[in-house]
Amino acid sequence: MNAFGLIQIGLMLSSTTIISSLQCNHLPLQQRKVIENSLRLLDKMGKKFPQQCLREKMPFRFPTQVLQPRRKETVGVAIEEIFQHIFYIFSKNLTLAAWDGTALDQFQNGLYLQIEQLEACVNRKHTQHHQSKEVSRLKLKKYFQKLDSFLRDKQHDLCSWEISRAEMRRCLQLIDKVTSKL
């Protein structure tokens, strides 16, 4: 390389971890531990559900059919989507929630690691697009958008966050039940 050489560097914005195929096989087991930990941290970060927030509770209707174990692959992709959505919801405007920062950070960190690993493994498999997968994705997108709108409407106050936290706990418990059967 001479002193004034031009070096072009193309940068790609995506996952940075390199995962072996062996690790992809161990994902379901790791996933269960992530869910266990996530549930524990969700409980740890805040106190018991405040009574005054019960009035504001709203049915979000999680699309449970996306987790029907008809096809293992579809369920795996659905779980990854859910993790992504939860990760992004809990990533901002948390000041009014007044939760334990460390517990929250660890919660996010755990989800993030799992998302990275799932992404790398899905990439490797080069799964084809199926109609059912698209329908799943759209249903989940609709559900989480509803949650996001709810938070925004309430200006991310304590009650809206506590309701969201309870909703996410339900969601993770559902995933836990499904993964234990896989």
Added chain:
Amino acid sequence: QLQSKTIFPVDTIEDLSPGSSYCFKVQANLPREAKQGMFSPTSCVTNTQKVEEPLCATSLRVLAVNMEFQLLWEKQEDQEVNYNVQYLFGFLKRLNEDYSDKWLSVPGCENISSTWCNFSSIISPQGVYYLRVQARGGLNRSCLSREVQVDALKTNGIGPPGVKLELSDTWLHILISPPGGAQDEVMRTYYDLSYRIVYWKNSSNKEEEVRQKEVKQTIATVPDVSPSSLYCVKVQALLELYNKSSAYSQQECIHTPAGTPLPLIIFGIFMGALLVVLLVATPLVLMLYQAYNKIKYAFFPSCQPPLNIEGFGAQLLSSPYLPAAEEPVENCCVIESMVTEEGKQIDFTDCKHCKHSSRDSGNYSNDDNTAGSKGSKETLEKENV
């Protein structure tokens, strides 16, 4: 030449040659949907010569065993330098925000002069962290070192397991205690370990071939160990997932006791059994024999009763004292010679079935008459011969 790298929204490209120009362009992708975006416009920058900063901590490396994490680095300057070790939660790099204010200090490593830091307290098993060292010197100088990425479960090293040996009969039991120390529960929860057992026999100062065995459980057995030998064992923990292995455990040795050789045992048992049989069987046999004799004596006597005991039992064919009903007969001839008046000797041969008769043959009677006939009989016998 074109180089490619995957990056976070906010990232650093390191190791650029000083004095060179670099041009960059970025492409955004959605890997799950296998979609690739278009490249951004190219942007160029020249790397100016950097003044070597001797204050910075260099050669950052992580030593982790059994979930105990240590960061080590090297000091360049020989002056007074204070270090502050900082960490960042990995997920923050993924968000589309500036995370430069999100670095936190590792408790216990805030204002230190040593070149190492134990950061286990901030680590959660499932997580990725970044660490860096901020060096502060005199005259308000400060420098941030490079970042080092720590994927807790991947970076962590496996410590050696513990080994205990036990003997029972001809079996050697190897009891393995999993590695862990203070964090053994974490190790057990997150790692699916298997073990490699290496063992060999040391008998009469001659080492035999070393054998290996891989197991998933914490108990293994070596069957049929030879007596009066020294067996040595060492164990290593293996983690298939990240292709990691621990150091070998301490070598444990055990002496097998001198065993009684098997043929001797068999012989002993045989002799014992023989003795028992003899002791029991002999009197039994004698008793039976006695009984048999008595019965035989009573019902089947070998000597005959006297003749004057009538009606005694069975037929006495072999008795020489009683006349037999039927006798074996012989053909015999009686030759009688008669002297006729003419003076010729006429022989009369009278052959008939002989019978024992009570008639005296006349050979031994004391009659004078017969003496003469005796003499003639003798002559006849001579002639017949």
